[in-house]
Amino acid sequence: MTPLIRVAGLTRHYQMGGTTVRALDGVDIEIEPHTFTVVMGPSGSGKSSLLYLLGGLDRPSGGEIWVDDQRLDTMDENRLAVFRRDRMGFIFQSFNLVQSMSALENVAFPMQFAGVIASQRKERAASLLSQVGLADRSHHKPSELSGGQQQRVAIARALVNNPTLILADEPTGNLDTTSGVTVMQLLSDLHRGGRTVLVVTHDPRMTRFATHKIFLLDGKVVSEAEYQSAALEAPQVPSD
Amino acid sequence: MKFLDLLRLISGNLSRRKARVGLTAIGVVIGTAAVVILVSLAIGLQKNANEQLYGIGDLTLIQVSPSYSEGMMVSGPMMMGGGGGGGVGGQSDLPVLTNSALDEIRAIPGVVAVMPQEYFYSMMIMKFQRLEGNASLRGIAINDLSILGLEAMQGSAELKRGGVVIGSMVAANFYDPRQRPGQEPPPPPDLYDQQLQVIAVKWDAEGNEIRKNLSLRVTGVLAEKGDDSDWSVFIPFEEIKVLNEWANGVKYNYNKDGYNQVIVKVADAKQALDVADQIIALGFQAFTMQSFVEGLNNFYMVLQVVFGGMGAIALLVAAIGIANTMTMSILERTREIGLMKAVGATNRDVLSIFLGEAAGIGFLGGLGGVVIGWLAGQALNVLAIVYLANQSTQQGGPPPSVAVYTPAWLPLFALAFATLIGMISGLYPALRAATMIPVQALKYE
Incomplete structure (x- = not known):
């Protein structure tokens, strides 16, 4: 099967003061379509950098990124924006909802950039809010919703343009355990519905939903055994 | 989006x-x-x-006069002096405002009227009862002064033989020549429909004063305009010609010597500058208030x-x-x-x-x-x-x-x-x- 995501020799270096930080250092991965992949790694391992690069939200220092047969690392900004709009849905740790908009408006927001007419936007957003169990909260502002509810709104927003790939950066990071499990369950449902889901997390409990796992240490892909061994050597790995 | x-x-x-x-x-x-x-x-x-x-001035009017060359005084007939027959105008190549020149001006698009105008170029005294007054005596070749934008306050603005139309301030210019110092000046007389004595004065070669008395009826008093028409006494052009011929002792041939001044009226003020330019191109001087306005x-x-x-x-x-x-x-x-x-x-x-x-x-x-x-x-x-x-x-x-x-x-x-x-x-x-x-x-x- 042709991989949906293919990354070869991916590097991402940052300049911090006079020092070069190698967030990703020659990463090669392939992710099949319709999989649920969890990228595990401690804080500073480069997992979020990998997710932003795969989402076309950042530019690599080197290497190639292919998503759905499109090369992202050389794509211009506007084509990249359209690619993100049509093929990808993002879920962030801090939800990133627009505080002045209602849940319904937040969900419908990306469709404005796709040129969808207002009535269709409203209809689809309401349907998605219903799917994530927030039909009765559609007119509430983010400040009137719990963390779990806000993340469900963000998931509905990620689905609004019907993307093939869902990218989630620590989606349960700001949630209590129950809400976290509900969110992971929702993501698992999306995977079972045929979408490709890639979740970046440091929480090992989330791996139970995964079909595939990728382990990152110091910007490199490592085996699960190497990762576990490193985890045992340094059990108090601080979270993000 | x-x-x-x-x-x-x-x-x-x-x-x-x-x-x-x-x-x-x-x-x-x-x-x-x-x-x-x-x-x-x-x-x-x-x-x-x-x-x-x-x-102050009607912007549809253009004052046209002959061009003057250096060393030349005037080209028209009125200012040639008593003894002049041909005058310097005849010696110049510059065109004069003859009737045929007037026809050329009339043919310019936008021109609605071409009116020769002359002033009385000698001394003139007006008398009404015991009062005397001074004014500028103007003859103009139109029947109705309303063409020039002048409206009658009393009577009519039409020019008739034996009659005059006076400006609004003419009456105010009358004074009592026998008024004693400290005596209250007389109020301005109501001249409308009154008989005005106009005395034209000239001098012979020996310096003897010769007078010509005219009795003219005031057929109209104009409304105030704010320009020199307020101080003018208007008579038909033929009458000013006769008076000037008497004063200068010559007969005028406008077809040869041309007019001193012509007023050209255009249909629209916006055309004034363009028409003035065309008149200048014919070799004449042309002035319009419109140029000032511009x-x-x-x-x-x-x-x-x-x-x-x-x-x-x-x-x-x-x-x-x-x-x-x-x-x-x-x-x-x-x-x-x-x-x-x-x-x-x-x-x-x-x-x-x-x-x-x-x-x-x-x-x-x-x-x-x-x-x-x-x-x-x-x-x-x-x-x-x-x-x-x-x-x-x-x-x-x-x-x-x-x-x-x-x-x-x-x-x-x-x-x-x-x-x-x-x-x-x-x-x-x-x-x-x-x-x-x-x-x-x-x-x-």
């Missing part, structure tokens, strides 16, 4: 920051109001000056630009305010910009949103400024008209009809200008927003 969605998003974004938008827009309100008031004032002054000029209009155009520029300085300060507000707004909304980009907004979408918000502040401020500027202009108008009317009563001349005039285009222009200023001010912050790297914007704390 659809334009309507863009407008909705912009208005939503502006309405959720009402206080900041309002405070920023106040600067634009002041600037726009200043532009509207100052430019309206300049236009009002121009309009007022033009109205005064229209009062010069004056150019001056007021400069005044409008200067006044508008002063208002624009206030707008410039407001523009800095808009730029500052937008920069702050973009800093505060950096994560929102990152989100917009993550969910598919192109650089152009982000640019449009923030440029639109800046333009929106300019538009709202412009709208407020136009309303306030217009209202302030109206208030100023009322006060200024009262003041200027008092001034004109004291100094003479017609009262102004308007002091501050706001033409329909000005509010529209000011509104568009304020919006444009807003947009330009927002350009740099909007470009910054549009070119943000999504991941950096999303991680911005």
Whole structure:
């Protein structure tokens, strides 16, 4: 099967003061379509950098990124924006909802950039809010919703343009355990519905939903055994 | 992104920051109001000056006279002196205002009348009862002075043989020659329909005074015009010709010597300059008040630009305010910009949103400024008209009809200008927003 995501020799270096930080250092991965992949790694391992690069939200220092047969690392900004709009849905740790908009408006927001007419936007957003169990909260502002509810709104927003790939950066990071499990369950449902889901997390409990796992240490892909061994050597790995 | 969605998003974004938008827009309100008031004032002054000029001289009239070459005095018959037969005019190649030349002028498109005019070039005294007066005696080759824009206050403006039409101030110029010092001067006589004694005076070669008495009925008194017609006594052209021939002792042949002065009337004041140019091209001198008006209009155009520029300085300060507000707004909304980009907004979408918000502040401020500027202009108008009317009563001349005039285009222009200023001010912050790297914007704390 042709991989949906293919990354070869991916590097991402940052300049911090006079020092070069190698967030990703020659990463090669392939992710099949319709999989649920969890990228595990401690804080500073480069997992979020990998997710932003795969989402076309950042530019690599080197290497190639292919998503759905499109090369992202050389794509211009506007084509990249359209690619993100049509093929990808993002879920962030801090939800990133627009505080002045209602849940319904937040969900419908990306469709404005796709040129969808207002009535269709409203209809689809309401349907998605219903799917994530927030039909009765559609007119509430983010400040009137719990963390779990806000993340469900963000998931509905990620689905609004019907993307093939869902990218989630620590989606349960700001949630209590129950809400976290509900969110992971929702993501698992999306995977079972045929979408490709890639979740970046440091929480090992989330791996139970995964079909595939990728382990990152110091910007490199490592085996699960190497990762576990490193985890045992340094059990108090601080979270993000 | 659809334009309507863009407008909705912009208005939503502006309405959720009402206080900041309002405070920023106040600067634009002041600037726009200043532009509207100052430019309206300049236009009002121009309009007022033009109205005064229209009062002084009819802008459809062109004064035409023969051209004079260096060393040459006049080419027409009246000023050639008593002994002149051919005169210097005949020795020059310059064209004279003969009847055929008048026909050429009549043929110019836009010309509606060509009227030779002559003054009495010797001394003249008017007598009415025991009063005497002086005036300029003018003969003009038309039947009705209303063609020249002169209207009768009493009687009619028609010129008839044996009759005169007098200007409004002629009666005021009469005095009692036997008035003793300290004695109250007589009131101006009502000359309408009265018989006026006109005494023409000339001197022979030995210096002996020769008088010619005419008795003329005043058939009309003209309304005040504010020009030399107020002080003139009008008679038919044939009669002034006879008087001048008597005074100079020569017979005039206009087909050979030409007229001294001709008044040309055009259908529309706008044609006056063009017709004057064509007359000059025929070799004559032509003067129209319209050329003066053009010069004056150019001056007021400069005044409008200067006044508008002063208002624009206030707008410039407001523009800095808009730029500052937008920069702050973009800093505060950096994560929102990152989100917009993550969910598919192109650089152009982000640019449009923030440029639109800046333009929106300019538009709202412009709208407020136009309303306030217009209202302030109206208030100023009322006060200024009262003041200027008092001034004109004291100094003479017609009262102004308007002091501050706001033409329909000005509010529209000011509104568009304020919006444009807003947009330009927002350009740099909007470009910054549009070119943000999504991941950096999303991680911005």
